[in-house]
Amino acid sequence: MTKETQNALTVLVGVAALRLGLTDAHLRYVKPALGPWLVVAGVLLVLLGGIGLVRDTRRRATVDARDDVDAHEAGHDQVDGHEHRGPSVAWLLTLPVLAIFLVAPAPLGSYAAQRNSTRLEAPKAKFPDLPAEVRGAVPLTLREFNLRTFFDDEKSLEGKTVRLTGFATPHGTNEVFLTRFILSCCAADGRPIKVALKGLRGPRPSADQWFEVEGTWVEPTTDLQGEALIGRAAELVVTSMRPVTAPSQTYE
Amino acid sequence: MTGEGMTGATVEAPRSTSAAPRARRELPALELLALALVAAGVLRPYLSGLFDDPAVQTWATIFVSITIQALPFLVLGVVISGLIAAFVSPEWFARVLPRRVGLSVPAAGLAGVVLPGCECGSVPIAGRLVSRGVPPAAAFAFLLSAPAINPVVMVATAVAFPGRPEVVAARFIASLVTAVVVGWLWVAFGREPWITRRATAAREGAGRWEVFRTSAQHDFLHAGGFLVVGGITAATLNVVIPESVLDSLAGSGVVAVLTLSLLAVMLAICSEADAFVAASLTNFSLTSRLAFMTVGPMVDVKLIALQAGTFGRSFALRFAPATFVVAVLTSVAVGSWLL
Numbered sequence A: 001m002t003k004e005t006q007n008a009l010t011v012l013v014g015v016a017a018l019r020l021g022l023t024d025a026h027l028r029y030v031k032p033a034l035g036p037w038l039v040v041a042g043v044l045l046v047l048l049g050g051i052g053l054v055r056d057t058r059r060r061a062t063v064d065a066r067d068d069v070d071a072h073e074a075g076h077d078q079v080d081g082h083e084h085r086g087p088s089v090a091w092l093l094t095l096p097v098l099a100i101f102l103v104a105p106a107p108l109g110s111y112a113a114q115r116n117s118t119r120l121e122a123p124k125a126k127f128p129d130l131p132a133e134v135r136g137a138v139p140l141t142l143r144e145f146n147l148r149t150f151f152d153d154e155k156s157l158e159g160k161t162v163r164l165t166g167f168a169t170p171h172g173t174n175e176v177f178l179t180r181f182i183l184s185c186c187a188a189d190g191r192p193i194k195v196a197l198k199g200l201r202g203p204r205p206s207a208d209q210w211f212e213v214e215g216t217w218v219e220p221t222t223d224l225q226g227e228a229l230i231g232r233a234a235e236l237v238v239t240s241m242r243p244v245t246a247p248s249q250t251y252e
Numbered sequence B: 001m002t003g004e005g006m007t008g009a010t011v012e013a014p015r016s017t018s019a020a021p022r023a024r025r026e027l028p029a030l031e032l033l034a035l036a037l038v039a040a041g042v043l044r045p046y047l048s049g050l051f052d053d054p055a056v057q058t059w060a061t062i063f064v065s066i067t068i069q070a071l072p073f074l075v076l077g078v079v080i081s082g083l084i085a086a087f088v089s090p091e092w093f094a095r096v097l098p099r100r101v102g103l104s105v106p107a108a109g110l111a112g113v114v115l116p117g118c119e120c121g122s123v124p125i126a127g128r129l130v131s132r133g134v135p136p137a138a139a140f141a142f143l144l145s146a147p148a149i150n151p152v153v154m155v156a157t158a159v160a161f162p163g164r165p166e167v168v169a170a171r172f173i174a175s176l177v178t179a180v181v182v183g184w185l186w187v188a189f190g191r192e193p194w195i196t197r198r199a200t201a202a203r204e205g206a207g208r209w210e211v212f213r214t215s216a217q218h219d220f221l222h223a224g225g226f227l228v229v230g231g232i233t234a235a236t237l238n239v240v241i242p243e244s245v246l247d248s249l250a251g252s253g254v255v256a257v258l259t260l261s262l263l264a265v266m267l268a269i270c271s272e273a274d275a276f277v278a279a280s281l282t283n284f285s286l287t288s289r290l291a292f293m294t295v296g297p298m299v300d301v302k303l304i305a306l307q308a309g310t311f312g313r314s315f316a317l318r319f320a321p322a323t324f325v326v327a328v329l330t331s332v333a334v335g336s337w338l339l
Helices: A003-022 A024-028 A032-065 A069-079 A081-103 A110-115 A142-151 B002-015 B029-042 B044-050 B054-087 B090-096 B101-114 B119-131 B136-149 B151-160 B165-189 B208-240 B243-249 B254-267 B274-280 B286-295 B301-311 B313-338
Strands: A161-171 A175-182 A191-198 A210-217 A234-243
Touching (some): A003 B029, A032 B054, A110 A161, B119 B301, B136 B165, B151 B274, B165 B286, B165 B313, B208 B254, B243 B254, B254 B286, B301 B313
Antiparallel strands (some): A210 A234
8 A cells, every 4th residue: 555545545534534523424323422523533634644645745746856766765665565565454444434425324223123122220319300291292212211111110101191202113013113222332332222102003104214102101011020022112002193304313 | 415525535636646656566556546436436326225225234334333433542542652653762661661571561551541442542552562662561451451441431330330339340450450460471471473563663764743643644544444344343243143142141150251251252342332231231140241341342353353453463363362261250250259
C-alpha cells in the first residue's frame, strides 16, 4: 500500500465517521453518547490523512524540481518489507466504509428480536408515579411497561390506558409482539424488549412496521414467574393501533 | 445520497496528484480504490438487494456497529501510541518503571486504571510500549488490565449491578490479578521470538510531529484492518449462535462458567457494555457472569485478531489461550471468595 493510498484511506474512514457522527445515522448502530466522539475521531483521521496528502504532494513537487535522488529514497521507503506488507490488511477498512455509504444497514429489527429474549431484573427502588396522561393515555417505554407489569406490587398500571411505540415482531402462528431494542453501547449488545399484543382484529401487522398502540394492562399469571420462555413479555389488550413512521432513535 | 459525493471527492483529489516516478512500478492501488468505489456505486441497487435477507441485514448492522463503536477508542489508542513514539524516550520508561521486571508487571497493571475506554485502544499502545523498550511482560499486563479496570468500566459495572458493590470489587480484583499473573507467566516462560511483529521504528531525522502523524496513522490502518476481521467474526457468531443453546447450559456449575467464558470470547462485546449483558444473563450464577466480564475485555475474537496483527500470530496463539485459562481460574477463585 503506497503512502498516498494510506493517506486517502485514512481520510475516507474519517469522512465515514464524520458522516455518521454529524447525522442521525449513528443512532442505528451505537448509543447517542458516542456521536460526538465519532465526530472527534473523524476530524482526527481526516487531519492525519489530509496533512499526509498535502505534505507528500509538496515534497514531491520540490523533489521534481531538484534531482531524482530523494525520490528514489522515498520510493524505497514504501517497497521495503514490513512497511509494505504490514498495512495491506488495512484494505479491509474499506468494508465498513462501503457498508455505511452503500448499504446503510437498518437498525436491529424483528429478525433479531425473534431470536432473542431479555430477562429484566427487578429494580431496587420503588416505582415513581406514572407520567401524566397525554391525549387520554399514559405514554410509556416498553421497558417501563414490562417492569411495572412484573415487579410493581402497587399495580400502578391497573385500570390505565397506556400508549406504547415500537415495531411489530410476529411470533408463532398468530402472536404479535410490539418490540423495541435497548442498547448499552452498540447494536452488538442490543436486547429486545417485547409486549404481547392481545385482542387484535383485522389483518396481522407486518413484521418491522412501526405502530403506536393504545391499550389496557393485563395482570400476569403468576405461574409464568421464572419460566424461561421467549415471550415472557407483558401483555396489552389493544384498543387502538395506528401505523407510524420509525423514529430516528429506534432504540430505547 | 450526499455520502457518495463526499467519498467521490475524497478519492478523486489524490488521484490527480499520483504522478510520482514510483507509480509506474507499483500497483496503482489508489486508482483501484477509486474504481472499486465507483463500481460499488453503480452496483448499489443489486448490493442492497443482497442485503434484503433479514439475517444478512442483521449481520451487517452488527458488523458496522462493532466497527463504529470501536473507532473512537481505536483513534484514542493510536493517538496515544503516536505521542509515545514521538515524545517519550525509551530512557524515560526505564526511569519510571521499577528496575526488576517482576515488579514492573504489577506497576504496569495498575497503570491500566488511567486509560478510559475499551479494549481496542490498548492494543496499539501496548505494541508501541514494547517497541519503546518497555519489558513485554509489563506491556502485556497493561494491555490486559487497561480495558477492564478503568473508571468508565467500573462505573458501568456499578450501574449494571445496582446495590451490588461486591460485583464491582470482584471484577476489579479478578481483572487485575489476571493481568499481573499473565505478565508474570510471560516473565517465567515467555520467549521474545514469539513476538514476530513490532511497531515500526520512527524514521530518523523526521520532525516529531511527522513521527507522531506517521506512527499514529500506521497503527490506525494496521489495527483498524484487524478490527474489521474481528468485527466480521463477532457479527457472524452473534447471528449464528441460537439462544436456546445458552438456556440449556444455564445454571451454576463448571459448565455455566465455561459457557459464559466462551460466550465472552465469541461475542466480543465492548468492555463498557459487557456488564449490562452480564446483568441480563440472570439464569447464570454470579461467578460465571464474573468470568464473562473478566474474560471479555482480555480475550475475544476481535482482540485475538488485533493481537495477531500487532505482535504476530505465533504470539497470539499462545497468549490468548493462556490468558483465557488464567482469567477463568481467577474468576472462579475470586467469585467463590466474594460473590
